[in-house]
Amino acid sequence: MTVHDVRSRQSDSKRGDSKRGDSKRGDASDGAIFAEAVGGRLSRVDGPAKITGAAKYAVEQQLDGLSHAVLVESTIAAGKVRSIDTAAAQASPGVLLVLTPDNGLRLNTATDWLGTPPPDIPYCPLARDVTFSGQHVAAVVAESFEQAVAAAALVKVAYDETPAIVDLDDPKAGDGIPIDTMTKEWGDAQAAFAAAPVRVCAAYNTPREYQTPMEPHGLIAHWQGDQLTVWEPSQWLDGMARTYAEWFGVPFENVRLVSPYIGGGFGSKAFAYGYGAVAAMAAKMLGRPVKLAVTRPQTFTAYGGRAATRQTVALGADAEGRIQSIVHRGVNETSVDGMWVEPLGSVTSIMYATPNFSSRQNVVRVNTVVPGALRAPGENPSAFGIESAIDELAYEVGIDPLEIRLRNYAEQDPEANKPWSTRQLREAFAAGAEAFGWSKRAPEPRSMRDGNQLIGWGVAAGTYPVRRAYGEAMVRILADGSVEVESSSIDMGQGTYTILAQTAAEVVGVPAENVVVKLGDSRYARAGVTGGSRLAGVMTGAVHKAATAALDQLVGLAISDPNSPFHALQANTLVVANGRIASPRGDGPEVSIAELLGSVGRSQIEAMGDTMPANSTADDRYKNYTTIATALSHTEGDYSRHSWCAHFIEVRVDEDFGTVRVSRVVSALDSGRLYNPKLAESQWKGGIIMGIGQALLEEGIVDRRHGRIVNNNLADYLIATNADIPDIEVISVGIPDPHSSALGGKGVGELGIVGVAPAIANAVFHATGKRVRDLPITLEKLI
Amino acid sequence: MTSKTRIPIQLQINGHLHELEVEPRVTLLDALRDHLGLTGTKKGCDQGQCGACTVHIDGQRVLACLTLAAQAEGRAITSIEGLADGDGTLHAVQAAFLEQDAFQCGYCTPGQILSAVACIREGHAGSDDEIREYMAGNLCRCGAYPHIVAAVRQAALEIASSMETAS
Numbered sequence: 001m002t003v004h005d006v007r008s009r010q011s012d013s014k015r016g017d018s019k020r021g022d023s024k025r026g027d028a029s030d031g032a033i034f035a036e037a038v039g040g041r042l043s044r045v046d047g048p049a050k051i052t053g054a055a056k057y058a059v060e061q062q063l064d065g066l067s068h069a070v071l072v073e074s075t076i077a078a079g080k081v082r083s084i085d086t087a088a089a090q091a092s093p094g095v096l097l098v099l100t101p102d103n104g105l106r107l108n109t110a111t112d113w114l115g116t117p118p119p120d121i122p123y124c125p126l127a128r129d130v131t132f133s134g135q136h137v138a139a140v141v142a143e144s145f146e147q148a149v150a151a152a153a154l155v156k157v158a159y160d161e162t163p164a165i166v167d168l169d170d171p172k173a174g175d176g177i178p179i180d181t182m183t184k185e186w187g188d189a190q191a192a193f194a195a196a197p198v199r200v201c202a203a204y205n206t207p208r209e210y211q212t213p214m215e216p217h218g219l220i221a222h223w224q225g226d227q228l229t230v231w232e233p234s235q236w237l238d239g240m241a242r243t244y245a246e247w248f249g250v251p252f253e254n255v256r257l258v259s260p261y262i263g264g265g266f267g268s269k270a271f272a273y274g275y276g277a278v279a280a281m282a283a284k285m286l287g288r289p290v291k292l293a294v295t296r297p298q299t300f301t302a303y304g305g306r307a308a309t310r311q312t313v314a315l316g317a318d319a320e321g322r323i324q325s326i327v328h329r330g331v332n333e334t335s336v337d338g339m340w341v342e343p344l345g346s347v348t349s350i351m352y353a354t355p356n357f358s359s360r361q362n363v364v365r366v367n368t369v370v371p372g373a374l375r376a377p378g379e380n381p382s383a384f385g386i387e388s389a390i391d392e393l394a395y396e397v398g399i400d401p402l403e404i405r406l407r408n409y410a411e412q413d414p415e416a417n418k419p420w421s422t423r424q425l426r427e428a429f430a431a432g433a434e435a436f437g438w439s440k441r442a443p444e445p446r447s448m449r450d451g452n453q454l455i456g457w458g459v460a461a462g463t464y465p466v467r468r469a470y471g472e473a474m475v476r477i478l479a480d481g482s483v484e485v486e487s488s489s490i491d492m493g494q495g496t497y498t499i500l501a502q503t504a505a506e507v508v509g510v511p512a513e514n515v516v517v518k519l520g521d522s523r524y525a526r527a528g529v530t531g532g533s534r535l536a537g538v539m540t541g542a543v544h545k546a547a548t549a550a551l552d553q554l555v556g557l558a559i560s561d562p563n564s565p566f567h568a569l570q571a572n573t574l575v576v577a578n579g580r581i582a583s584p585r586g587d588g589p590e591v592s593i594a595e596l597l598g599s600v601g602r603s604q605i606e607a608m609g610d611t612m613p614a615n616s617t618a619d620d621r622y623k624n625y626t627t628i629a630t631a632l633s634h635t636e637g638d639y640s641r642h643s644w645c646a647h648f649i650e651v652r653v654d655e656d657f658g659t660v661r662v663s664r665v666v667s668a669l670d671s672g673r674l675y676n677p678k679l680a681e682s683q684w685k686g687g688i689i690m691g692i693g694q695a696l697l698e699e700g701i702v703d704r705r706h707g708r709i710v711n712n713n714l715a716d717y718l719i720a721t722n723a724d725i726p727d728i729e730v731i732s733v734g735i736p737d738p739h740s741s742a743l744g745g746k747g748v749g750e751l752g753i754v755g756v757a758p759a760i761a762n763a764v765f766h767a768t769g770k771r772v773r774d775l776p777i778t779l780e781k782l783i
Numbered sequence: 784m785t786s787k788t789r790i791p792i793q794l795q796i797n798g799h800l801h802e803l804e805v806e807p808r809v810t811l812l813d814a815l816r817d818h819l820g821l822t823g824t825k826k827g828c829d830q831g832q833c834g835a836c837t838v839h840i841d842g843q844r845v846l847a848c849l850t851l852a853a854q855a856e857g858r859a860i861t862s863i864e865g866l867a868d869g870d871g872t873l874h875a876v877q878a879a880f881l882e883q884d885a886f887q888c889g890y891c892t893p894g895q896i897l898s899a900v901a902c903i904r905e906g907h908a909g910s911d912d913e914i915r916e917y918m919a920g921n922l923c924r925c926g927a928y929p930h931i932v933a934a935v936r937q938a939a940l941e942i943a944s945s946m947e948t949a950s
Contacts, residue, residue, distance in 0.1 A: 051896060053863035214833065263889070687926070689926030690926055725926075
């Protein structure tokens, strides 16, 4: 019997044991029954720590001799720092150090996340040349936080200001730089569009948007000799450790990143940023630990949110609404000296079948912090364009917005010309429409109302690629029979602690409560970036492999060790279930894992699971975990791999005031097999809720005189509150996808937001007859 | 810095009296987190906009970031660390948050829970819409709102039924 068989037997025995766990069914497609098996609805194992206040987040470590740093930011968007007067700050009580561009340590430029070798020039986290408002120009370190705040206000910076390009609408902005790698062309899109009997063409804009995780960024940096420990919320411990090591010219192994809990990231916590260099520099210069907590207003410029985007989508179709051509042009903003490409054609090129296609993209340099990743970078604004445009086409042709999507269903990836690994989008449309009651929709705009509220029903689809990578994990079976999983991957709320406990529990055959998962310390087994919805697939695969190897060792010992109670049995294999070992035939003894390890004199069993190719070198591994250079394409091999969803949304628009409220959401989603449906549903809903905020509320407002974000706080940059959100129904239509991950799952976290904003814009059009192509959909655009 | 800039204060937190010396400008939030190591109360904005720092003072929900530590002297402060029973039995709201998966990253959670306990006590958990309105001061970027509403609804029913049993 193979180990796989052992596992099946164990599952069978679990089903017969009514004492075990919660008997709620998991996702119907995965067949799991018990909460603690993979696919079960186990509650978060890190939950008790989070609801009692025991969970210590990174900057909450209490260290002796801790000092506090506060940043000083530029108040101009372009120019030079002429001088910095630090005298008053230096003389302020408790001040230990005032850092300026002139008195810091020389740092090296670090390798970027793609693995590009850095130029041999110094890295200056405090700027002399100012390229955006809110750039770090100085920092004050003091004994107490209050003293540092007070002294930072005394730092006087004089500037030589030059004209700035404040945003994409600035007349000086120009057309930008063509990004040739974003160009996608097949057929003759322009000619086919010109010849099409039905044509729609419109421009769709999204503003600057911000991640605003509830935990602001920050860190504690502590040097002991040439060893640096950094407690910092992180979506990528190994990548950030590499950056710190390269900045300070110390070996990678000398830097330890610790990030046991992360108060939300949404793409913003994957990299070490300038303030991290400032804090680590100050800690080195002072010889004592430094805490730097980025203030909420500073989080709007200490790193980048989603770039503002502009798209034009032209659809040419036949009289029945079958698309003949898609012509797409996109622009996103980037910074003066950094490059961020938000791939605006990513959904445009795969959602619908078309014989002719053209997509091109430019980036425009403006005086902003370099933009960054925000939940589904690329796919999110891309879907706003194409999923609005096809809705416009449906009205132009005169058919139902759901029907036009089915009529143009892409049976295979039209860009890669490969079959989908799995695409349950048709099932998503059907399940969502049924639960929502779409068939009762009156087609004409302004045809459904409730008193003075206009009611609109909109639909839109979403997708996100399956990003795959190699991973590793350590699994130990300890003397007391418990299991320990270690990985330097992280849990920022997706449920990593929980699903890895479920994976190890199922494989080894112990209750999930007997599994301890340790994450968020770069001393543990290595891990690549937690982003692009890749972690669950990568890490369940690695833990499955490690746990399988550990179980093999355990069973091997039990069969062959002369001191094992099973030695005389001469069995080929044994089963492990509920922490107990027995013969599959039921003959012979039954002992606990702890008893067996005791009898054979072992304190633990340890196995590393590693999914990298067998001939990988140490350099390959380093590259794999500290860059994204080794990530596997979602279209590599024979299939194109994506998760899919369909959102059905009802809005109510006040006819007099133009206020929009989302009153109902039904979304059907295909993320393949769900490792824990309870937690996956939470992430899907979280994405949908962020999408409601994006559609109706979120917009970074630029002061055109100073290039400053004026609403850089949580009262003025509006995100959805509890009162903005109705009940949300999510339906899983996924099936296990063996081409996407070891255990059959596809991405969960990014998917939910993709398509929400266009579904709302489409619903608003249905309610009001007004097509808003400029997010957010605020009342002045409707009255 | 000289001792003249510090003042002695006594804070009664979760039933225990703490004596500390702080600058008068120290907020209750920083006193809890940085001076007393009670880091369960979270700093999300430090300007009264997000609700992550919600604690109870004399049973009322209060933003610890907008309250000076000295203002809380002589009053009963409850933070998340003091909500469960002494024997570790979870408060009904805590248990409901876990069961309903009413959080993801966990950072807004202590504030949400303290707000929810007060929301129920204030009699503002009568309907889902009322819960949404009276919980709207606590932001959650992970988007756990529907599950927070479910947890508050569940806890309110449990608390009401246990009070009936008791009376």
